[in-house]
Amino acid sequence: MVYRTLSLDEEAIAQDFGLPLVGFSLDYAFTLGAFDQDKLVGIFQASCVGDEADMISIGVLESYRRQGISRNLFKEFLSLRPEIQHVLLEVSKENVPAISLYLGLGFEKIGVRKNYYRNLKENCFEDAYLMKFSCENK
Numbered sequence: 001m002v003y004r005t006l007s008l009d010e011e012a013i014a015q016d017f018g019l020p021l022v023g024f025s026l027d028y029a030f031t032l033g034a035f036d037q038d039k040l041v042g043i044f045q046a047s048c049v050g051d052e053a054d055m056i057s058i059g060v061l062e063s064y065r066r067q068g069i070s071r072n073l074f075k076e077f078l079s080l081r082p083e084i085q086h087v088l089l090e091v092s093k094e095n096v097p098a099i100s101l102y103l104g105l106g107f108e109k110i111g112v113r114k115n116y117y118r119n120l121k122e123n124c125f126e127d128a129y130l131m132k133f134s135c136e137n138k
């Protein structure tokens with residue numbers, strides 16, 4: 001597996017991945033991919049301002065899950081952006097795999113955002129945890 005930042009030219013393949021992403025040309029956007037040969041199998045995006053990052057998306061193709069790819073994407077992000085001291089994210093309270101991933105990485109739950117996500121399939125809203133990672137707790 002190769003982990004590397006995605007170039008502006010690769011925005012289209014990243015958008016095809018099917019996760020919410022912001023435009024690559026935005027100054028604060030930082031996007032990493034996990035590649036199996038030439039195939040994009042995992043993606044991570046954060047918006048970075050100063051020493052703080054907001055995680056926008058992380059996801060891995062179903063057949064590549066539980067191989068440590070997301071954990072590696074996050075660790076690679078921290079090593080490529082050493083100025084980042086704090087990372088914030090929201091995650092649906094129903095998303096058990098993602099919450100387990102974040103807790104395992106050292107994130108802590110710091111709040112709840114009521115009705116933060118709309119679940120279109122079940123036509124309802126879901127609460128989100130607000131979670132925070134601090135490098136000093138690594």
Ligand SMILES: CC(C)(COP(=O)(O)OP(=O)(O)OC[C@H]1O[C@@H](n2cnc3c(N)ncnc32)[C@H](O)[C@@H]1OP(=O)(O)O)[C@@H](O)C(=O)NCCC(=O)NCCS
Nearest residue numbers: 057058059060065066067068069070071097098100101104
């Ligand atoms: C959540 C997601 C990103 C995890 O990616 P992944 O590459 O499979 O995760 P990793 O293999 O790095 O897992 C690291 C740890 O997270 C936890 N974890 C990951 N998937 C899990 C699952 N299905 N159930 C329970 N714990 C899980 C485990 O602790 C795991 O460590 P272990 O395998 O040694 O037990 C992936 O399931 C995914 O793409 N989901 C859809 C998109 C999504 O929900 N993204 C997050 C919100 S934007």
